Amino acid sequence: MGTAAAAPAAVRVRAPEAEAAFIAGRYGEAQGLVEAALERCRPTPTQPDRCLLLMMTGSGYALAAGDAGAAERLANQAIGLSATLRDGRGELAMSRISLANALAGQGRIAEAEDQTRQALALARVEVGEGHILTGSIQNTLALLLTAQGRAAEAEPLQRAALTAIRSAMGDRHPTLPTLMSGLADNLAAQARYREAADAQVEALALARAINGPQHPATAVVLNGLGRLRQTLGAFSEAEALYEAAAAIDASALGVQHPLAGRDASNLGQLYLEQGRLAEAETQFRRALAIAEAASGPSHPAVATDLGDLATVFALGGRPEAGEPLLRRSLEIERTAFGEDTPRMAAQYGALAANLEDQRRPADAEPLRRRALKILRTSSGEAHPDTAHALAGAAGNLVAQGRRDDARPLLLQALEVQEAALGADSLAVAGILSQIGVLEAQAGNPGAAESAFRRALAIRRARLGESSPATATGHHNLAAALELAGRPEAAEAPARAALGLRRAILPDGHPDIAASEALLARILAPRANAAALEHARAAMTLVRTRRLQAGAAGDAAARAELRARSAQSTRDPADRAFAAFLAAAAQSPDPDTLGAEAFLAAQDLEVSAAGLAMAQTAARTAAGAGDLARLARRQQDLSSAIRVLDAQAVQALGAGLSDKASALRVAIETAARDLAAVEADLREHYPGYATLVSPQPLSLEEVQARLAPGEGLLLITPADGDIYVFAVGRRGLSWRRLPGGVDSLAEQVAVLRCGLDPLTCGSARAAAAFDPRLAHALYVAVVRPVEPALVGVRRLFVTAGGPLASLPVDALAVGVPRSGDLRRVRWLADRYAVTSLPAVAVLRPKGVAKVPRGTGGFVGYGDPAFGGGGSGDLGVLRRMEPLPGTRQELDAMARALGAPPSSLVLGAAATEPAVRSDPRLAEARVVAFATHGLLPGELNGRNEPGLVFTPPAATSPGDDGLLGASEVAQMSFRAEWVILSACNTGSAEGGSDSLSALARAFLYAGAEALVASHWRVADDATAALTVEMLAAEQADPRLSRAEARQRAMRAVRTGRRTDGSAVAGWTPDWRDPTAWAPFTLIAASSD
Template identity: 30%
Template sequence: MPLPLRAGAALAALGFGLWAVAPTLAQNAPDVPGEARTDPASAALIAEIDAFGAADASADPAGDLEKIADLRRRIEAHGGLPPMAMGLLESAEGAAHFYLRDFETAAAAYGRAAPLFEAGNAPPDELAGLYNNRASILAALGRYGEAEADHRRALAIRRQIEGERGEAVSSSLFGLGYVYYRQGRIEESLPFLREAADQQLDYLRPGNPLPIVRLTSLASVLGRSGRTAEGLAAARKAEALAREYLGPDHPTFAIALNNLGNALIENRIFREAIPVLRESLEVRIKTGGEQASGTAITMRNLATALKATGADADAEALNRRALEIYEATGEVDTPFALAYLYSELADFAARRDEWESYFALSDKAIASADAALDNDSAEQAQIHLYRAEWLLRKGDFSDARGVAERWVPVMQSDLIVSHEDRIWAEMLLARLRQLTGGEPGEVLALADDAMDKLEAKLADLAVSDEALVREARRHREAAILYLALAADLGDGERMVRSMQLANITELARGQQFAQPDDAPPDGALALRARLLDLGRTRAELAARLEAAQLDENADRDGLARELASADSAAQAIEMKLLRDHPDFVARYRPQPLRLAELRSRMRKGDLVLAPVEGEATTWVLAIGKDSLRWSVLDTMQLGQQVASLRDAVDLPDPALAGFPLDTAHALFRGLFPQGLGKVRRVLVHGGERLASLPFALLTTRAHDGSLADAPWLIRSAGVQVVGNLSLFGAEPVPAPTATRARRFVGVGGVELPGSANAGTARLAGLFRGGRPDRGVIGDLPSLPAAAEELRGLAETFPESGRMLLIGPEAAEERFKRADLTGLDVLAFATHGLVAGELAGLWEPALLLGTGDPAAGEDGVLGASEIARLAIDADWVILSACNTASGGSEGAPSYSGLATAFAQSGARALLLSHWRVRDDAASWLSVRTVQATRDGEGRAEALRRAQLALIRDKSLAGAAHPAIWAPYVLIEN
C-alpha cells in the first residue's frame, strides 16, 4: 500500500525545490566608470535596469520580458552600456524566464551574465549569488557537472568573504550536497548537507525558515539513505526549532511537523506520529487551505499511521478527503498518487466485503496507474498485483493468477532480487499457481527460491535494521503465503521454516534501537556500522555503474574498480564479525532451524506453540517431540478475544471487576484444539496480538466459579516465550543459582521528580532525542514497595554477591558505571515506559533519574542505550510497568526493551504485560528467584509463584489475573 509522503513534491519535499533558490538581482548596482554615470542617457538606462533589482521578479515575469526587450533595443540604439549594467540586464531576463518556468532559457541568460559580472568587477557576493542561482537551475535541469562547477565557484568566493563558516557558505555547501544527491551519490552528499545544516543553525532568528528547511531536508535525506535513527533525531530538532522560531502559523512549521511524522512512521512509532501529523494538518489547513496539495499529503501520512494502529474508519475518511483534493485541483505530488489512493480505498471496501465498491475503486486505480506510469514499471505492476492479492482472498484464483502471470515478470525485471515487493510477488504467483493446478515441481521451485532470498536477506548483516523494520510487513506476508502453500501439501518441514521466517521478520522490528555510538572500534556494533556504511556505498556505486552503461562519457572502469574494492572491504568485515563475534551474529541475525534440529533441543513434555498472524487468517503450529499439528483461526475473532481479555486485566487498581472466563477458554480451545495432554512446558514463539497476552491466564476447561478455583493453564504447565528460536536449547542450561554463587544487582526505588521525597534523583532538563519532560514523568505513580522488593531479592544471594542501587544510587550515570559481568540476576524495580505511551517518548525506556545533570545523562535509560551495554546475566527481571508489550497495534510483538536486553547479552528476561500492582510485583519476583535458588527452572519457578499468589488471601484480589498473571518469561 502507499508509502508515507514527505512535505511536498519530490523536490520541494526535500527543501531543494526551485522555490528555495529563486534568483535575485543585485539590490544596489555597483559603480560603473564615471563617464557612464555622467552621461544622462546612460544613467537613465542604468536606472531602469536597477529598477528590476528593486522589484518583485515573480509578480509579472511575462511583462518584464517585454520591458527588457524594449530596453535592449534602446540600449543598442544608444551604443551599449558598461559590462556590469549589461550583466544585470541578463540576470533580470534570467529571473523572468525562471518564474515562467523556462529553465533552459533562464540558465542561458545567467550564463551570459556571469562573464559580464566578472568584466564589470562586480562585488564578490553578487558574483557568487549569480553562480549559485545558475547552479541551482542547472541542477534542476539535470546538468550536474555544470551545476557542480558553478556551486564550487560560488563557494570559493564566499569562503574568501566569510571564511569556512557563514550563511552564504552554508548555502553553497547545501547546493553541492543537492547536486550529489540528485545524481544518486548520497554518501557524497551527506557531508555537505550535514555541514550546511549545522552552519545554518548559527543564523537562527525568529521568522527565518531557511535553517529549518535545511535541517528538515537533511532529515529526509538521512531517512532515504537508511539512517532512519539519525534522520528521526534531525527531524525532531527541526520540529522543535520551527516551533520556537517560526511559530504555529508558519507553513514551514507544518512541513517540519509532517516530516517528523513521516520519520516516526518509518521507524514504526505510529502512536507518537498520530498527534504530530494531526497538528501538521491543522497548520497546513490554516496556512495553505483545505484544498492545497500539501494538506492532502499530510492527510495521507496521518491515514497511514491511523491504519497501522487499527483506526481504519478515520484512515479511510482521510484518504477519501485527500483524493477529493487531488481530483479537484489536479495537483499530485507523484504520478502514481491517485492510483495508490484509489487502491487504498479499494482495500478498505474489500475488508468490509463490499466487492462492488472494491472493483469500482480498483478499476480506477488500475486506469490511473496505466495512464500515469511508465509502461511495465514496478509501480504500475504493484497496483495490478494489489488486485491479484484481493482476488486471492476472495477466492477468484484463476482471475488472480492471470493478473499475477502478467505483472510478476515486470517486478522481476524492474527490481533487484532481494526487494521485498519482488519476493512477495513471486510468492504470490507460486501460491496462485498451486491453487489453479500448476505443476507441483514448478510451484515449489518458485516458492523455495523466493524463501531462499528472504532467508538470505534476513541473515545478511549488511542489511540495516531500519530496512528490515520498514519491509517487515511484506516479508511477513510472503512467509504466510509460503505457510499456506506448505500446509496444503502437508509439508511440515516447509511449514516450520515459513513460521520461523515470519517470526524472524517480527523479531527484527524490535532491533532498531541498537546503535554504534561510543562502541569499541573493533566491537560488533562498530564493525557492523562500518559494514552498513559500505553497504550504502556499494548500492550507490552499483546504481551509478548501471546508469553509466548508457553514458559513453562515464568512467565505467573506475566505477567498477570502486565497487570491487567496496565489495572486498565488506566481505572482510563480515568475515571478522562471523569469526570474532559469533554470539552477536546469532542474536542479531537468527536463522531458521530444521524441524529435526528443533525437536532435538526440546525436552520431554515440551510443546512449541508458534502462532503466525495474518491479516485475515492466523496459523497456529503446535510442535511436539514427535508430532506436528496446526490449526487455522479467524484473525479478527482472535483479536476480539485478546482485546476482551486485555480489557479485563488493564484495570485501575483496586477496581478488579469480573473476568471473561468463557473467552479465556474459547481462546484456549482455538490455540490448543487437542488440549494439553502430557504437555508440561509450553514454549511460545511469535504472534502479534497474542504476544500481548500471557497464556497463563487461559483456562483449560469451562468454569463459572470463583477465580481462585479456575482451571488456569498454569495449573497444568509452565509457560515461557522463546524469543530467538535458533538459540533455543543451543547452550547447556546453567546450574541453579545456589551452586554457582554468582552475583545480584538490583536497581530501582527511584523517587520521581515533583514527589514529596524527590531528594537528589531528578531528570536532566535536556532530553536525548525525544524523551518525556519532567511534568509528564512527575505524573507517574510512585512505587513504594520497589526498594523492599529489591532487598528481598538480594537476600536470596550471598551477602558478598549483592549490589543494590536504590533511590539516588539508582541514577543512570551510577548504573552505567556498575560492574554487570558474571551476574545471576539483574533486577529493575522502576517504571518501564513504552514508546508512545507518554508524550515525547520515542523509544521504550526505564526510568532511573540522575543525580548529576552535568554527567550528561537524562535519567531515562532507553532501549538504544541498553543494547550497547555489556550485560553478562543469566536473566534480567524488569519488575516494572509495561516492559513486555509493544504498546499498540502496529508495534513490535515485544517491546524494544526485550530485544535490547537480549542484544546486550542477557540470556533470559522476566517482563510485565501491563501495569503491575506494587505489592504483587514484589511478591512474584522474590518467590520466583527463591524457587530458582532451590533448583527449579525459570518457567516452573514462575508458575509456582503465580499459583501461590492465587492462593494467598492476605493480598487483596490476588486471584484475579490482573494481579497474578502480568509476567512473561522470555528466553534467548
C-alpha cells in the same frame, strides 16, 4: 533609462580562458577566472557597460559551479548597470534572464518566471516579436512553465521561439535542434507522445545535419529521445539512445566531463526503473565521482547524485544505507541555496520518504511538515509542488494509522493538481492511488476501487498499456478487489499486472515478486495449485535479493548501514512469505507443507529482539577476552549511531540545522570507529559474524536442538491472519487463524482488562478475568497444534502480534461450567514456559556458558515520590508511592540469606546509584521493584524505563528514569534479573516478542529475566518471586521455567509441592492477576 548609450557588444570585455574552462566542464575554475577578469575590468565614461558581458556570463558560470549566491549577485549587478544605459532595454532583458536562471537554479521558479516575463516585455518593445532575443526569452519562459506543470501554456511560446530563430537565423542555426527537442519534451509532458516522438526525430535529424553526428548537441537530443522511449516502457531502445549519447560526450568532451556524468545518471535512472539495481548503482556512483571531481564535494550536482544513489538502496530494501547520503545531500543544498527554498523542501521530502521506508513514519513526520511549510510560504497553496508535499504528508499520516487526519490533505492535493495540471494528469493519478490505499485501509472498498480505476484509466490513456506505471495501476486495483473479498474480480487485473511486469521488467525485480505474491493470495482461497507456484516464485525472488544485497560504499558507510538496520522490524518484501503461508494453509494437504511453511514464518519477520539476542549470544560466545571487548564495543557504537540518528531527525524537523549538522558529524565519527572495530573483528575473529546474523532454522534443526520433553510454539501474524506452529522432537503441527490479528486482539484486550483494570477504558474496567475466554483462546490458538507437543513438559514460546502482550500461562485448558477458578485447568500446569525472542536463538551453536556472577542479591525499590513541579520531573514526583515493594524486596533478601545492605530503598534508590553500583555486575540475583514507564508516557522519551527517586533538578546523569538505552550500557552476569514493575515485559504495540526494556537487560548480559506484564499486588508479588527463588534453591536440578511453574502453582493453590502452606495466602490469589503476571524471558534457552 540612463545617460550613456549601450556600447557595441564587440567592445565589451570577455574572458576567453574562462569560456574554455566552462566548455571543458571545469565550472569552478571558469567562475574564478571570470570573477578575476571582473576585478581587473574598468568601465570608461564612453563605455560604461564594458564589463557587462562578464557579469552576465559570470552569473551563469557561478550557477553551474553551484554558487547560487554569486550567480544572483552578478545578475543583479548586470541589471543595475543595464538600467543606467540609454537604449539598454535589450541588455536589461538579457540581465533579467541571467537573474531568472539564478533563481530557477535555486528552485525559486515563481520569481524566475516574473523576471522572465519582465525580460520578454522589454525585448518585445526593443526588438519586436520575431527577433532572436525575443525567441530566446520565450523559450526560457516556456521551460519555466513546463517545470511548473503548465506545459500547454508553454507550447505556443516554444513554437514562437522556433519560428523566431528560423526567421532570423535560417534553418541551420545550431540552437534549432535543442529548441526542437525542448518542444518534444513539452509535448511529452502533455502526454502527446506520438507528436513528441515526431519532434524528437526531427530534432535528431537537425542535430546530425547542423552540428554533426558526433557533436554534444546531438547527444542532448539523443538523451531527450531516450527519456521519451523510457517513459513509454521501450527500455531497450532507451538504453541504446542513452549509450549513444554517452559515447558522443565521452569522445567529444572526455569521460570526466560533467555531461558524461549526466549521461551516467540517465542510464542509472533507466536501470533503476527496470529494477537493475546493481547496474543503476554503478552508473550513479560514476556520476557522483565525476561531479565530485569536476565541481567539488559540495556542488548541488553532487547532492542530486547522492539522492539517486539513496533511491537505489531504498528500492533494494536497504533504505538505511541511503539515509546518510540524503543527509549529506541536504547539507549541500542548504549551504548552496539556504534553508527556506523549494529545493530544501524537496530534500526534506526525500529524507522523510527514506525514513518511512525504514518503517519510521513518526520520525519522518516533522520533516514532512517542514517541507510543506516551506512550499506554502515560497510557492503558495495552489502550486503543484505544494500539492505534492500535501500528498507526502498525507502518506506519512496513513503510515501511522491516522487516516482521518490524512484524508483532507489528500483531497486538497487532488483539488490543487486537478486545477493546475488537469483532471487527467499523471500527478492526479498518483494522488488517486494514495486515496485508494487510504480508503482500502479504512474499510471502504467501493471508494478504493473507484479511485484505483480512475488512476488506471489515466495511466492507460497517458502512457499506454506497456508502461510500468500502468502495470502498477492494474496491481493496485487487483489488491483493492482482493481486500474487498472479490478474488474472482481481482484475478484479471492481477494477471495483467504480473504479465506486464514480467514482460517489461528484468528478472528478479521486486515488483514481479509483489505481483506473484498478490496473485497467490487471490488464488489461495480456491485451493488453486497455481497459488503455491506463484507464492514460491515470490519467495525465491525475495530470498535471492536478500542474498545479493551487499552493503555498498566504504567501510564506514557499511558499518553505519548495519547499525541502522537494527531499527527495521519487518522486511518490505514480507508479503511474499505471507502469501505462501496463506496458499499453503488453504491447499488440499497443508500438513505436507508444514516444514516449508515453518521456514516462511520465520522469514516473514525480522524481529529486533531476535537481532539483539543474537548479538548477546554472540558476545556471550566471545568470552571475556579481547573478542568480548570488541564485540561489546561494536554493539555499543551501533546503538550510539541509532540514538544520534534519532536526535538528528528531531533537529532537522525542528529547523535546528546547526545541531543537525553537528550530530551528523558525530554519526560519521561513530561510523568510522565502528568500521575500525569491525575490521578488527573480521581479521582476528572471522567466525564471530556467523553468530551475529541469525538465519531461520529448518524443522530438522529445531528438532535437533530440542531436548527430550521440550517443544516450541511459534505464533506469528501475517496479512491479518495468525499462524501457529508447534514443534516437538518428532512432529510438527500448524494452523491458520483467518482474521486472527483483529479477533485475537479484541479477546486479548478483554482478558488484559480482567488482569489489569487500570489499563482499560471505563466500559471494560469493571469486568473480572473471564476463564471461559481464556479457554476459548486456548482452543483457538494452542489446542489445534498440540498433537505435536505430546510428551512435552517444557515449552519455548515465540509470540508476535496480539499474544505478545499476554503470558500463555494464563490460557485455560479446561473450565468448569461454574467458572470456579479452583477447578480451572491452566496451561501453566501443563507446560513450564520460557519466552524466546526468536526461533533462531534456540540454543545457538558455538555459544559457551559465561560464568555467573559470584555475588549474591541486590535489590532496588520503593523510590521516594512526592512533591510537585512541571514537566517530566513533576510527572515522576506525583507518581503513587510503592511502600509494598519494600516488603517484597525484604522477603526476597531473606529467602536468599542476603543482608539488609543488599537493598537500596527510598530516597537512596536513584538512577545514579543504580548506574554506579559495582555490585550489579557480579550479583547472581538482581531485582528492581518500582514503576515502569512505556514509550511516550513522558514527553520526548521514546523508550521504556524504570522510575527511581526523582532528583531536585534534571542533569545529564539523572533524570529519574533509567531508560532501556542506559540499561544496555551496563553490565550484568546475573542468573536472574527480576523486573517487578508495571509493563516491563509487554511488547510495545504487541508487535515484537520482547519489550525493549527486557531486551536491554539481556543485551547487557543478564542470563534470564522475570518481567511483569501488569500491575501486581505487593503481597502476591513477594510470594511469587520468593517461591520461585526458593524452589530453585531447594532443587538445583530444576530449570528456571520449572521453578517459575512451581511458584505459580504454589501461589495459586496456597500449597507447595511438599504440601506446606504458603504464608499469607488468600483466596484472591487464585486469580491469574496474582499468579500469572510474570514472563520468563531467556536469551537462548533455559
